[in-house]
Amino acid sequence: MTRIVILNRADPRRIRYDRVIDHQRHDVTYIGQFLNEISPTNATAFPAKLADLDADALPAHIEEACANCDYLVARGERDLILAAQIRERFNIPGDSVARVLPIRDKLTMRMAARQSSVKQPTFGRLPNTSASAPRCRRIKNSSSSRGSTQPVTASGSGVAPIWTRASKASGTATGWWRSSCRETSSTSTDF
Template sequence: MKILVLHQLPYRKAGYDRALDHRRHQVTYAGHPDRLADLPADLPARRLEIPPGEDFTAGVIARTAPGDGYRQVVSLSEFGVLAVSRVRAHLGLPGPSPQEAERAHDKVRMKQVLAGSAIRVPRFVPAPEQGTLLPWSGRTVLKPRRGTCSEGVTVHATTRGAVAAFRALERPEDFELEEYVEGDILHTDALVRDGALEHAVTSRYVNKPADYATGSPLGSHQLPFDPRHHAFARDVVRALGITSGSIHLEFFETPRRELVFLEIANRMGGAGVVDAHLRHTGIHLPSHEIALTLGLPRPTPDTPTGRYHGWLVFPGHHLPRGRGHTVTLPAHLLRHPCADRVHTLPAGTAPPAHITYQEWLVPLALEASHPDPCVLGAYLRACADAAAVRRAQDVA
């Protein structure tokens, strides 16, 4: 089979080789030079380079044609959601239209669709009209309609302050306003096949994703199966018409235990989600998604550990540039029975200035597990509270 991969994720995260026999199939990876550079040098696949600065989707379309013989297009990235639908249409291949893909990509569109269902969504306004009040009061979230890692998300104490910030934006049409919902944030990760959930696991965040952008650590830990969580995820998937692929659904659980939709992506979760899911269920989400997309046999599952798994990442994008910093934890937490793996940056390596969850790019990342999810959650919260930033010379 001739396959076009829109390569926008690190190769080590995607795990294409788990699902694809590169010697049996004709695989082309399309990407910008920095992304193609992370492909194994000996990978038997064609590279289709899109020059730096050129629009990725337009670049792929300009360099491909229906007569090229591609039978499928694969994308695992949030940034490829619309690209893959446009490229498929260009090549004459079946798949969701851009309008259908927007239901799991545009944060306004997904709430508009769900507003007609029994699923509770936060009140929201795509663009406030001049001279009118928002239909709620108090804390208000200003967030991009698209994107990942909570980049660009801000929380304002009043609706007036949020509206003023909205009007000051250079491109306000790319943002929305949303009421603040009090409660924990959970995420469900699963595969969808023919509209049905498979291998669904729900986790509870440690801290909130929006706080990661301002320098707080972020993590999550898996929870025991709860039929309420499963039914909520199932109903969201049905209402949005998601029929295949991975999903990463985020939702609130309020102090009164009400479940409230936050957002969903029709792709795998970031940070440590894929590895935690693999160890808990034996299912590697991206490779199983690739196999489902291509109609290939699914990879043999790994053996589940029988434990609940979690992760925690400590951001580095907010640290002063040009200075050596490291993130430290007390020794007893690093030696704790829950601690499975600890990732740190090599000495002298500065974290990138942009927001990232990748464990090899942040100052400190943890993978943890325990047979008791309560013990695991308490451990990760203790780590998040105990983290300290030190100048490199102070910890040398």
């Protein structure tokens, strides 16, 4: 019997695992949220806030499920790096952190695009949101350049506009900033 662990953040009525995984033939464990909506009765469910999990310090019951699984599935964009870290830790087949990072980390993605000769505006990593505030203000208040600041690995919701003097006059934001972002690093782009 194949053991499958699914990191779940979405309502299972939206992502229908029961239609693609035979829960009679496989030992399926769900870890995450919305688990009271899981329909197969023969699946194991471990409620957990995925954003709070650390691949190197998993709760014992979750660690045991992951250490003994054959496959680890993560469909949510925010869970790809966690899944890759768990796969590497327990030698589970699937995408590694190196393979997932260019998808999730915007700075890594831009560097890969630049290396493949896709033109990129000037960009760089700001050390953290509080220390980068003066530079963000300089970009924002510059009348000669446009710029944007964005979180390195956050998803695209909960964003606020970044304005320069020129963009404010035209009514068009130059970029977006996710104010609720937990990550401490961000990328800055000067146009």
